[in-house]
Amino acid sequence: MCAHLDWHAVHYVKVLLDRVFGPENFLNEIIWSYRTGGTSPRWFPRKHDTLLIYARCLGRHTFHAIRAGTYRTDGLNRDEDGKPYKNTRSGRLYFDARGPLVTDVWEVPFLSTVSDERTGYPTQKPLALLCRLLLAFTNPDDLVVDPFCGSGTTLVAAEQLDRRALGCDIISEAVHLTNRRLGTLGPRRSDQATR
Numbered sequence: 001m002c003a004h005l006d007w008h009a010v011h012y013v014k015v016l017l018d019r020v021f022g023p024e025n026f027l028n029e030i031i032w033s034y035r036t037g038g039t040s041p042r043w044f045p046r047k048h049d050t051l052l053i054y055a056r057c058l059g060r061h062t063f064h065a066i067r068a069g070t071y072r073t074d075g076l077n078r079d080e081d082g083k084p085y086k087n088t089r090s091g092r093l094y095f096d097a098r099g100p101l102v103t104d105v106w107e108v109p110f111l112s113t114v115s116d117e118r119t120g121y122p123t124q125k126p127l128a129l130l131c132r133l134l135l136a137f138t139n140p141d142d143l144v145v146d147p148f149c150g151s152g153t154t155l156v157a158a159e160q161l162d163r164r165a166l167g168c169d170i171i172s173e174a175v176h177l178t179n180r181r182l183g184t185l186g187p188r189r190s191d192q193a194t195r
């Protein structure tokens with residue numbers, strides 16, 4: 001289960017979710033860090049949201065580690081082929097070619113005002129954020145449910161990654177928009193958002 005919140009609500013919701021799922025089933029507090037939006041001269045710019053992740057039952061949950069980005073290799077030794085390594089007691093330690101493990105701080109750009117991805121829905125989230133989330137915590141064919149689907153980004157990510165998708169929203173425009181977005185995707189057509 002993932003709840004996506006900003007600083008207004010996250011601390012209160014964490015306490016509630018601990019009661020519902022049990023604090024022992026809390027997996028991650030993911031900080032989604034971005035740069036766009038306003039600033040204030042009176043405090044640090046508020047540039048992150050929080051994703052609270054719970055397992056229904058710790059140990060029986062799905063998790064796939066993700067690697068992305070590049071290592072800091074300045075000042076390291078280089079071998080004959082130019083590959084960076086660290087000297088350790090047991091010999092040379094090379095870096096994983098797939099990049100470092102993604103941590104619980106995610107730098108994912110917000111949708112720019114001119115992004116092709118933009119639907120016009122005011123609270124739309126970037127597809128890259130939802131894809132990373134689903135890749136980490138779900139398997140192909142899993143059912144992904146977003147009961148507050150908005151523009152449908154979670155459902156679009158699910159379909160793109162071969163998960164099954166189910167969503168709803170209280171606003172009918174959100175449902176129409178989501179179905180439109182899903183309709184432009186490939187053949188998996190059993191899934192629909194509902195109001």
Ligand SMILES: C[S@@+](CC[C@H](N)C(=O)[O-])C[C@H]1O[C@@H](n2cnc3c(N)ncnc32)[C@H](O)[C@@H]1O
Pocket residue numbers: 121123124125126147148149150151152153154168169170171174
């Ligand atoms: C933050 S937005 C979701 C944004 C979405 N992740 C996206 O990428 O567009 C939250 C959505 O919850 C919907 N909502 C609020 N209360 C609801 C309720 N009681 N039942 C269903 N949907 C609700 C709102 O209409 C809004 O579209």
